[in-house]
Amino acid sequence: MRYDFQRIEEKWQKDWEEKKLHRTGEGEGNKYYALEMFPYPSGKLHMGHVRNYSIGDVVARFKKMNGKNVLHPMGWDSFGLPAENAAIKHDTHPNVWTWDNIKNMRAQLKQLGISYDWDREIASCHPDYYKWTQWLFLLFYNNGLAYKKRSYVNWCPSCATVLANEQVISGECERCGSTVTKKDLEQWFFRITDYAQKLLDDMQKLEGWPDKVKTMQSNWIGRSEGASIDFDVEGIKSKITVFTTRPDTIFGATFMALAPEHPLAKEIVKDTGYEDEFNGFVERIKKMSEIERTSTELEKEGVFLGKYAVNPVNGKMMPIYAANYILLEYGTGAIMGVPAHDQRDYDFAVKYGLEIIEVVRPVGEENGKGMDRAFEDTGVMVNSGKYNGLDNYEAMSGIIDELERAGKGKREVKFRIRDWLISRQRYWGAPIPIIYCPECGEVPVPEKDLPVVLPLNVELTGKGESPLARSQEFVNTKCPVCGGDAKRETDTMDTFVCSSWYFLRFTDPQNKEKAFDKKKADYWMPVDQYIGGVEHAILHLLYARFFTKVLYDLGLCSFNEPFQNLLTQGMVLKDGAKMSKSKGNVVSPEDIVERYGADTARLFILFAAPPERDLEWSDQGVEGCYRFLNRIWRLVTDSVELYTEDSRYELHELSQMDKDLVYVINHTVKKVTDDIEERFNFNTAISAVMEMVNALYQYRDKDGFNPVVFRDGIEKLVVLMAPFAPHIAEELWHMVRNDGSSVHSQKWPDYDPKALIKDEIIIVVQINGKVRSRISIPADMDEETVKRTALEDEKVRSYIEGQTISKVVAVPGKLINVVVRR
RNA sequence: GCGGGAGUGGCGGAAUUGGCAGACGCGCUAGACUUAGGAUCUAGUGGCAAACGCCGUGGGGGUUCAAGUCCCUUCUCCCGCACCA
Numbered sequence: 084m085r086y087d088f089q090r091i092e093e094k095w096q097k098d099w100e101e102k103k104l105h106r107t108g109e110g111e112g113n114k115y116y117a118l119e120m121f122p123y124p125s126g127k128l129h130m131g132h133v134r135n136y137s138i139g140d141v142v143a144r145f146k147k148m149n150g151k152n153v154l155h156p157m158g159w160d161s162f163g164l165p166a167e168n169a170a171i172k173h174d175t176h177p178n179v180w181t182w183d184n185i186k187n188m189r190a191q192l193k194q195l196g197i198s199y200d201w202d203r204e205i206a207s208c209h210p211d212y213y214k215w216t217q218w219l220f221l222l223f224y225n226n227g228l229a230y231k232k233r234s235y236v237n238w239c240p241s242c243a244t245v246l247a248n249e250q251v252i253s254g255e256c257e258r259c260g261s262t263v264t265k266k267d268l269e270q271w272f273f274r275i276t277d278y279a280q281k282l283l284d285d286m287q288k289l290e291g292w293p294d295k296v297k298t299m300q301s302n303w304i305g306r307s308e309g310a311s312i313d314f315d316v317e318g319i320k321s322k323i324t325v326f327t328t329r330p331d332t333i334f335g336a337t338f339m340a341l342a343p344e345h346p347l348a349k350e351i352v353k354d355t356g357y358e359d360e361f362n363g364f365v366e367r368i369k370k371m372s373e374i375e376r377t378s379t380e381l382e383k384e385g386v387f388l389g390k391y392a393v394n395p396v397n398g399k400m401m402p403i404y405a406a407n408y409i410l411l412e413y414g415t416g417a418i419m420g421v422p423a424h425d426q427r428d429y430d431f432a433v434k435y436g437l438e439i440i441e442v443v444r445p446v447g448e449e450n451g452k453g454m455d456r457a458f459e460d461t462g463v464m465v466n467s468g469k470y471n472g473l474d475n476y477e478a479m480s481g482i483i484d485e486l487e488r489a490g491k492g493k494r495e496v497k498f499r500i501r502d503w504l505i506s507r508q509r510y511w512g513a514p515i516p517i518i519y520c521p522e523c524g525e526v527p528v529p530e531k532d533l534p535v536v537l538p539l540n541v542e543l544t545g546k547g548e549s550p551l552a553r554s555q556e557f558v559n560t561k562c563p564v565c566g567g568d569a570k571r572e573t574d575t576m577d578t579f580v581c582s583s584w585y586f587l588r589f590t591d592p593q594n595k596e597k598a599f600d601k602k603k604a605d606y607w608m609p610v611d612q613y614i615g616g617v618e619h620a621i622l623h624l625l626y627a628r629f630f631t632k633v634l635y636d637l638g639l640c641s642f643n644e645p646f647q648n649l650l651t652q653g654m655v656l657k658d659g660a661k662m663s664k665s666k667g668n669v670v671s672p673e674d675i676v677e678r679y680g681a682d683t684a685r686l687f688i689l690f691a692a693p694p695e696r697d698l699e700w701s702d703q704g705v706e707g708c709y710r711f712l713n714r715i716w717r718l719v720t721d722s723v724e725l726y727t728e729d730s731r732y733e734l735h736e737l738s739q740m741d742k743d744l745v746y747v748i749n750h751t752v753k754k755v756t757d758d759i760e761e762r763f764n765f766n767t768a769i770s771a772v773m774e775m776v777n778a779l780y781q782y783r784d785k786d787g788f789n790p791v792v793f794r795d796g797i798e799k800l801v802v803l804m805a806p807f808a809p810h811i812a813e814e815l816w817h818m819v820r821n822d823g824s825s826v827h828s829q830k831w832p833d834y835d836p837k838a839l840i841k842d843e844i845i846i847v848v849q850i851n852g853k854v855r856s857r858i859s860i861p862a863d864m865d866e867e868t869v870k871r872t873a874l875e876d877e878k879v880r881s882y883i884e885g886q887t888i889s890k891v892v893a894v895p896g897k898l899i900n901v902v903v904r905r
Numbered sequence: 906g907c908g909g910g911a912g913u914g915g916c917g918g919a920a921u922u923g924g925c926a927g928a929c930g931c932g933c934u935a936g937a938c939u940u941a942g943g944a945u946c947u948a949g950u951g952g953c954a955a956a957c958g959c960c961g962u963g964g965g966g967g968u969u970c971a972a973g974u975c976c977c978u979u980c981u982c983c984c985g986c987a988c989c990a
Binding site for chain 2 (some may be wrong): 147150253293294295296298299301305307309325327328329340377378379380381383407408409410412413414415416419420421425426427428472498499599617620621652680690691692693697699700701703704706708710711713717757758761762764766767769770771772773774777833846847849851852853855857867876889890892894896898900901903
């Protein structure tokens with residue numbers, strides 16, 4: 084009988100679907116929420132998807148077999164720009180394109196045999212879903228967490244929309260790679276900065292997250308402690324407020340520098356005769372791209388603004404500059420220049436001949452030796468009046484206290500993270516539920532009027548303002564407050580808003596009254612295991628944490644972190660590079676499934692590398708996994724006549740040969756269990772099963788093998804394979820156990836600790852750390868006897884002859900090391 | 906520059922607590938079966954050596970009876986952030 088994967092896979096997929104085998108249990112018992120990041124329906128699955136979902140499926144199936152009530156859902160992150168671009172290109176509608184893709188990809192997922200509960204499927208572009216995305220926007224709005232403001236925002240000219248800071252990767256659009264420019268626009272924001280500290284603090288709770296992701300998030304949030312200090316400016320009333328992490332160096336401040344776009348710069352330069360120079364400088368900078376502008380390589384440049392600021396601690400007059408290395412977005416957009424202790428200020432001071440005053444010196448070098456670069460470490464204060472001789476940290480504290488008393492400054496914590504810009508000037512997204520009334524102003528859409536339905540008859544050009552703005556029936560509406568003529572907001576929400584709460588909707592996907600029921604969410608959440616690509620380390624994972632914290636604070640749920648454990652899977656590579664159409668190194672999952680079946684595809688992808696590491700695709704490796712499944716197939720089907728025996732046996736009645744196999748069986752059960760449960764090392768779990776198969780073949784070919792023991796091995800083998808290769812396991816299970824039960828409903832096997840105890844063991848004998856012999860001894864032999872036996876070994880004796888034994892080290896059950904010298 | 910990770914046969918990778926380096930798979934070599942083999946099975950497969958053996962986990966040094974694993978030092982590669990005051 085041939086391994087007909089196609090017939091087997093189709094048969095069981097149909098059977099599971101009919102029997103609703105993967106339906107989620109009700110809210111009772113020991114729960115386990117396994118979640119893979121829901122995909123954008125781009126058209127077809129790629130190998131990255133297959134990897135993601137194969138990993139998740141092993142976890143979900145394993146937990147189910149271990150008696151957990153498992154939630155393992157799937158859905159679609161189905162709003163977004165590609166739908167719009169594809170619609171324009173192929174003259175279709177984003178709605179049609181998206182739902183076609185969903186249909187295809189759903190079919191592909193079913194072909195892979197992933198154990199999703201399809202009754203819980205959701206799509207973020209469906210009105211039943213985005214109604215609640217809009218509802219959440221209003222919740223944020225009503226609690227002061229969503230607001231509109233005018234500011235310099237990131238603009239992607241190619242995507243014709245604004246972008247969140249998180250979507251700008253070294254000056255380029257995260258999606259299309261175009262150079263991002265700045266635009267002064269009025270936009271909607273979520274107040275994520277209010278949660279900066281909480282997002283940082285609670286990362287300590289995330290023990291099940293990779294350090295890498297936590298570090299990336301903390302760097303992104305970018306907390307710095309310091310002080311804001313006010314500097315008076317001669318001749319004008321306005322003060323320059325700076326933020327510094329080094330208030331201890333204030334006696335070394337010799338100049339001030341403002342970002343060129345800083346509003347105060349214009350005011351300061353006014354009527355000084357330096358206006359023309361300043362304006363020219365600003366013009367030049369505006370022409371530069373964001374990347375050039377913020378490059379570390381760029382030479383520090385600036386222009387004098389014609390006025391001086393007063394140092395609040397010593398009254399020193401300091402020239403004020405506008406400088407290209409000062410960023411308006413960070414801190415207050417202004418700094419005090421301390422050339423002696425900041426390399427950037429040092430470079431600037433050298434260029435413009437500004438004074439360099441040393442105020443911190445390394446301990447032990449208090450006399451100073453002149454400077455050729457800035458000294459940025461800790462040390463002892465000099466040239467700082469009454470603070471001289473103090474450790475710079477003590478001085479820092481004293482100086483801030485002094486400034487606070489004088490009302491010139493205060494302790495402050497600044498974050499790098501900015502509020503989350505969520506409006507997009509694009510069509511295929513959830514409309515922002517706000518109405519503008521000439522009488523009443525900005526009015527939120529009342530809950531009863533949700534959803535604000537995205538109209539389908541809208542002209543798409545991919546250029547200019549939001550496409551919704553051209554739809555008169557959408558734009559024109561009545562004010563919910565006064566009933567007068569009013570206009571709708573025409574921007575849609577960033578798709579990351581949709582994906583910031585989908586894991587909650589999965590706990591209660593059909594709820595018509597609420598986004599989700601608190602009880603249900605509290606039962607299922609947090610997600611026990613979340614799995615996805617590391618590319619979401621900042622964007623999605625940070626936003627989802629933010630949402631969860633807001634909902635927690637507003638009493639909608641009782642947990643404040645969404646994802647207990649996070650597994651960031653590696654990429655799938657071919658010829659050392661990420662698979663991509665442009666490189667022409669794409670292997671399509673469809674082809675592999677057609678040629679070898681889903682079980683082979685899954686097995687290879689799980690076997691080729693540990694999940695968090697990048698995986699190098701190998702056609703020959705796939706072939707090898709296919710051969711392995713065939714090998715199992717033959718092993719099981721060739722011995723069908725043996726499976727009538729009952730598989731019970733008594734360990735002490737078995738022969739040594741039987742006991743050896745029983746050892747392998749139990750050892751494999753333990754190894755596979757530990758590898759899945761504790762380490763997600765599916766690759767080593769599978770290799771353990773391979774060894775077991777080798778052992779079963781050898782055992783069966785021996786004279787006098789015990790069919791009862793063999794059958795036990797076969798049964799365990801099939802069950803152990805179930806999470807990895809569910810179809811073949813199911814087919815074989817029905818041959819081994821003809822009782823109509825599904826292998827996926829079986830209890831995960833236990834191992835018998837007694838079977839793992841060997842009577843005889845082999846231990847290694849080393850002489851001076853080099854392996855020289857092996858001896859077989861009874862497992863319970865006491866240490867002294869073991870040592871003596873080792874020394875009596877013939878081979879060992881030939882090595883130690885004529886030498887003095889200085890020491891014998893014993894590692895119980897493993898080795899003996901004899902230390903000798905001449 | 907800062908942060909994170911990695912470096913082990915021809916290749917993917919194993920070695921979980923300092924205790925036999927190279928499990929398992931791929932590839933390769935030889936053989937068996939066969940009209941045939943890109944099926945299957947058997948044996949072999951880190952390097953050097955005829956062999957006893959010696960060497961071997963990026964390089965150098967150290968701790969230890971014992972180091973891929975710990976310490977110091979250094980090189981290379983990948984990823985993330987980057988004029989963050």
